[in-house]
Amino acid sequence: MSHASHEGENKIMHQPEKATLEGRNKVLGFWLFLGGETVLFGTLFATFIALRGESNGVLAKDLFDMTLVAIATFILLTSSLTSVLATQALHRGNAKQMINWLIVTVILGFSFLGLEIYEFYHYVHLGHTFSSSPFGSSFYALVGFHGAHVALGVAWITILIVQGMRKGITTYTAPKFYVAGLYWHFIDVVWVFIFTVVYLMGEVGF
Amino acid sequence: MAHKAKKYKGLMDWLTTVDHKKIGIMYLIAGAFFFVIGGIEALLIRLQLMFPDIRAFGDDTAQIFNELITMHGTTMIFLAAMPILFGLMNAIVPLQIGARDVAFPFVNALGFWTFLFGGLLLNISLFTGGMPDAGWTSYVPLASNEFSTSRGVDFYTIGLQIAGIGTLIGGINFLVTIINMRAPGMTFMRMPLFTWATFVASIIILFAFPAFAVGLILLTFDRLFDANFFDVASGGSPVLWQHIFWIFGHPEVYILILPAFGIISDIISNFSRKRLFGYASMVFATMLIGFLGFMVWAHHMFTVGLGPVANALFAVATMLIAVPTGMKVFNWLLTLWGGQITYNTANLFAMSFIPTFVMGGVTGVMLAVAPANAQMHDTYFVVGHFHYVIVGGIVLSLFAAAYYWWPRMFNKELNEGLGKFTFWTFYIGFHLTFFVQHILGLMGMPRRVFTYLPNQGWDTMNLVSSIGAFLMGIGFLATVINIVITTAKKKKSVADPWDGRTLEWAIPSPTPEYNFKQLPLVRSIDPLFYEKVQGNKGMTPAEPVGPIHMPNASILPFVMSFGLFVAGLGFMYQDGGLNNDFLNFIFENFIVAFVGIGITLLCMFLRSVIDDHGYHIEVEELEDEGAKI
Amino acid sequence: MMFLLMMLTLSLVLSGCSFTEEASPLNPQGSVGESQLFLINLSLGIMFGVLAVVFALFFYAIIRFRRKKSDKDYPEQVEGSHKLEIIWTVIPLILITILAVPTVIYAFVLGEDLTEDPDVLLVEVVGHQYWWEFNYPQxxxxxxxxxxxxVDKTVAFKITASDVLHSFWIPGLGGKMDAIPGTENVLYYDANTTGVLKGKCVELCGQSHALMDFKAVVLEQDEFDTWVEDMKTPYPEEVENVELAEGYEIFKNNCISCHAIDATQKGIFPNLKGFANRETVAGFKDNNAEEIKAWIEDPNKMKPGVSDMPAFENVLSDEELDKLVEYLQSLD
Incomplete structure (x- = not known):
């Protein structure tokens, strides 16, 4: 019996995402997937580091608006916290709380995306575009790839929220909520590296 | 609780199947199809090089030749060797570890269809005004849109991107399957070597393919959207591409050769009627090779000018790989030693692998000598070397695997006479083709030349090489005939035709869709052999007969991959250039691209929201089938 | 049998019994190539030993341990042997060390940057689709x-490319070095005999990659000095010979904007000073009137993919082409 029915919703079940073989497979598979994603971002970081010096006169430190970036960072890190709270609610079997925290996470994700879009718009205005220099290309590739991950995450979690409302927490749905949480943490961690390598190091002129 | 199974018939069955055995067969068929295409390309290459200073394809010979070498390499590596190996992994690994399916049957199907659509996308460039022509390594700036003006390289970047998604998720699938779904008692250190090799190769896939995905995306951006990653004029770096390509590309070679090692280990052990000599060190060597494979990429770049320090380091690191490889070779020899060797087609291929692969290996060590590499790099010596490894290693093992596992996969045995004919023609043809290429290289013949001038002492050896290539073609043809004849034949194979040692031979023939009615209890390495020696008829079950959970078939993987195919075409033609206003309109406004992405995203959405609990095969049904067998 | 034949060929290579009289990696004409041949021979020797051991064990095993009719029971199931494992780990390690030490030493010796050395002849090499430019800054x-x-003088090269990747190689003198646009690589050769050696492009660079040959002409020092002298002496402003004067006119009207005939000018396409003495036309055809004419008529036919030089077959009359060729052949 793979799916132990809908009773999990009201009963406290520790780690419902690992209650079935399918669930365990999904969690392990997702961890491995994130391993691959790490290489993906690693390659993008390497590309950025290799090419950021070729900026065609546009200097990173003149470009970056650190206040804006700091706010974006704060928002995304907060969303990481709310996604932890959602996962904890999942482990308590409290569907309602979980959904509420996921909603907060999505709202924060949207805010981050809004700031990023504004930021990109602002840079393009200053002549720092995808085609203006290797620095521009590698900057938008790295940061844009992360942004695309955030956008995908926001869309995915939104779908999961609707499913959570309709289906509750079961051994079938629990792994979905759990891996979405993993994913969200992952893109937060990537952002920490982007913040350091792209913005902080750019600001001090490395 | 049991949901009603959705059953499809005929073509729909194949399009929707999530059964690892059927997906394995589809990988084999698709891989063989691309192998034939790549083989024809190889024969055309050898036709042009058969005689000095000729133009076999008329005025455009030079361009056609560059397209042929590019497509030959790309097709053989990505669309033939990898899928055929994936087919074998799919068909055999779950059986070897006593699992009823892979961990993610749906994802498994998705992986196959993305590979197929990616491969088809790459190959339709033949009909759209030019195949990729910058070599399978696609070095920039030659691969940039400034110097490669047809759309060929776009087909390369986007086609391989789509196919690569399939490989990556396939790798993750095998990892989770092997970690989570081994039968009771099947510890890691009891797994057959083919399963071990699949495991390590999958780890390499996981860490190597994303790097290539990024490289391909960057090149796509450069070509289609005016990015400057590799554009020298605006400060981009062509050497960066080489690093990214080889950080992926070298491990890629091990993704191919490790499963070949696994196949050889299993077959040689089986037909020597002996357990594998030094099992633990074989496993260790496999992991070590996989690990070192990530440390040596720059040995493909000894003449790029990285400096003596880098060259010396990468040279020594490369040489170190010889140690675990040597361990393997001697373990194989000692497995044969004291055995009772059967000379059938499968084992002929498997055994001949050993000396042939060693010949490819030693030239690899020679090439690792960085200062001497400057004389051999990009000459026919390198071509000889890697064909000894890839044909003499991987292709021989694929033939061995096909003849060995055919009864398990198709319930029939291939004809031995035709098999041995294939072996001798292919094997002799192989040495004729590639041995002389080492000497040509040392005499200074560069690789990737569409022709060469006479009177350099190269003519005879090139002729020999071409004759050998056609001999290999004849050998392969014999196996194709063999397959046709065998398929038409009525005679079924027995369940265990080779006196097998591993779990896949403990299953009745044909393999039931759930593989194991009861999961087996594994009590030793070579579990079936162990039970035979103990005087048991088959495996001891580890569970009572109970309802078996099965995954539902689904058309979504097919549609999802088709969406990516459409999106790929859409992005490729975003600058129009078609001789039809309507088509130009929908391509230039990204309508096609977004429709394609939309199809894929919609499928992902449906997959997320529609619960798929699968269905159960009940005990009564199992007993019925049992009665039939 | 096949393996024996192969070993025979291998040992032929090993013993330096060259397949060709020509200079090649197996028959080097300079110290760099000789060092590399030493390394090739050393590694080939070690690998030959490894092959011999493996082949011997392999053929003995597969012949000796064939399954016989009498084999009913399974043979002894041997797990492994620690002693053997150690042996076949340690011996390869020793072999690799033997190979690694000279590898590292020569990586530094042959990788040395001699371009700043005042005693060398410095040549800047630029690879173009599909020809080679050589500049002597000193x-x-x-x-x-x-x-x-x-001859007998170290020549240091600074190597780059103007369009795509190329790779600069004189097989008879030593190893190659990639020509990468935007990057400057260094290499050195020295020749110990005079003569004409093949030079090649060894990185796929487009359609005529196979035809992107050049020649290395190694001269005695005094001959070289004469060559330098000749190159530095400009051609007279006016061509006195009436026959040639017409050709010169045609050259001035059609060619000189791309092809300089003054060795002190860089020009954008091959400098033609001393063209009559060149070994080849287009890098790989014999330098005679027929080939020169064929080249000018349609360069793309001789070297597919050449896009910068137009075809002159419909621009100049047959007669004009002949005059032009005659003039070019006078550029000594």
């Missing part, structure tokens, strides 16, 4: 296709 000479160098 001598203020620009030339193409024929790399003229003195």
């Amino acid at each position: 001598l203020d000479i620009y030339t193409a296709q024929d790399l003229v160098m003195p």
Whole structure:
């Protein structure tokens, strides 16, 4: 019996995402997937580091608006916290709380995306575009790839929220909520590296 | 609780199947199809090089030749060797570890269809005004849109991107399957070597393919959207591409050769009627090779000018790989030693692998000598070397695997006479083709030349090489005939035709869709052999007969991959250039691209929201089938 | 049998019994190539030993341990042997060490940057689709296709490319070095005999990659000095010979904007000073009137993919082409 029915919703079940073989497979598979994603971002970081010096006169430190970036960072890190709270609610079997925290996470994700879009718009205005220099290309590739991950995450979690409302927490749905949480943490961690390598190091002129 | 199974018939069955055995067969068929295409390309290459200073394809010979070498390499590596190996992994690994399916049957199907659509996308460039022509390594700036003006390289970047998604998720699938779904008692250190090799190769896939995905995306951006990653004029770096390509590309070679090692280990052990000599060190060597494979990429770049320090380091690191490889070779020899060797087609291929692969290996060590590499790099010596490894290693093992596992996969045995004919023609043809290429290289013949001038002492050896290539073609043809004849034949194979040692031979023939009615209890390495020696008829079950959970078939993987195919075409033609206003309109406004992405995203959405609990095969049904067998 | 034949061929290579009289990696004409041949021979020797051991064990095993009719029971199931495992780990490690030490030493020796050394002849090499440009900054000479160098003198190269990747290689003198646009690589060769050596492009660079050859002309020092002198002496402003004067006119009207005939000018396409003495036309055809004419008529036919030089077959009359060729052949 793979799916132990809908009773999990009201009963406290520790780690419902690992209650079935399918669930365990999904969690392990997702961890491995994130391993691959790490290489993906690693390659993008390497590309950025290799090419950021070729900026065609546009200097990173003149470009970056650190206040804006700091706010974006704060928002995304907060969303990481709310996604932890959602996962904890999942482990308590409290569907309602979980959904509420996921909603907060999505709202924060949207805010981050809004700031990023504004930021990109602002840079393009200053002549720092995808085609203006290797620095521009590698900057938008790295940061844009992360942004695309955030956008995908926001869309995915939104779908999961609707499913959570309709289906509750079961051994079938629990792994979905759990891996979405993993994913969200992952893109937060990537952002920490982007913040350091792209913005902080750019600001001090490395 | 049991949901009603959705059953499809005929073509729909194949399009929707999530059964690892059927997906394995589809990988084999698709891989063989691309192998034939790549083989024809190889024969055309050898036709042009058969005689000095000729133009076999008329005025455009030079361009056609560059397209042929590019497509030959790309097709053989990505669309033939990898899928055929994936087919074998799919068909055999779950059986070897006593699992009823892979961990993610749906994802498994998705992986196959993305590979197929990616491969088809790459190959339709033949009909759209030019195949990729910058070599399978696609070095920039030659691969940039400034110097490669047809759309060929776009087909390369986007086609391989789509196919690569399939490989990556396939790798993750095998990892989770092997970690989570081994039968009771099947510890890691009891797994057959083919399963071990699949495991390590999958780890390499996981860490190597994303790097290539990024490289391909960057090149796509450069070509289609005016990015400057590799554009020298605006400060981009062509050497960066080489690093990214080889950080992926070298491990890629091990993704191919490790499963070949696994196949050889299993077959040689089986037909020597002996357990594998030094099992633990074989496993260790496999992991070590996989690990070192990530440390040596720059040995493909000894003449790029990285400096003596880098060259010396990468040279020594490369040489170190010889140690675990040597361990393997001697373990194989000692497995044969004291055995009772059967000379059938499968084992002929498997055994001949050993000396042939060693010949490819030693030239690899020679090439690792960085200062001497400057004389051999990009000459026919390198071509000889890697064909000894890839044909003499991987292709021989694929033939061995096909003849060995055919009864398990198709319930029939291939004809031995035709098999041995294939072996001798292919094997002799192989040495004729590639041995002389080492000497040509040392005499200074560069690789990737569409022709060469006479009177350099190269003519005879090139002729020999071409004759050998056609001999290999004849050998392969014999196996194709063999397959046709065998398929038409009525005679079924027995369940265990080779006196097998591993779990896949403990299953009745044909393999039931759930593989194991009861999961087996594994009590030793070579579990079936162990039970035979103990005087048991088959495996001891580890569970009572109970309802078996099965995954539902689904058309979504097919549609999802088709969406990516459409999106790929859409992005490729975003600058129009078609001789039809309507088509130009929908391509230039990204309508096609977004429709394609939309199809894929919609499928992902449906997959997320529609619960798929699968269905159960009940005990009564199992007993019925049992009665039939 | 096949393996024996192969070993025979291998040992032929090993013993230096060359397959060709020509200079090649197996028959080097300079110290760099000789060092590399030593390394090739050393590694080939070690690998030959490894092959011999493996082949011997392999053939003995597969012949000796065939399954016989009498084999009913399974043979002894041997798990492994720690002693053997250690042996076949340690011996390869020793072999690799033997190979690694000279590898590292020569990586540094042959990788040395001699371009700043005042005693060397410095040549800047630029790879173009599909020809080679050679500049002698110390001598203020620009030339193409024929790399003229003195015997017994170290020549250091700075190597780059103008369009795609190329790779600069004179197989008879030593290893290659990639020509990468935007990057400057260094290499050195020395020749110990005079003569004409093949030069090649060894990185796929487009359609005519196979035809992107050049020649290395190794001269005695005094001959080299004469060559330098000749190159530095400009052609007279006016051509006195009436026959040639017409050709010169045609050249001035059609060619000179791309092809300089003054070795002190860089020009954008091959400098033609001293063209009559060049070994080849287009890098790989014999330098005679027929080939020169064929080249000018349609360069793309001789070297597919050449896009910068137009075809002159419909621009100039047959007669004009002949005059032009005659003039070009006078450029000594």
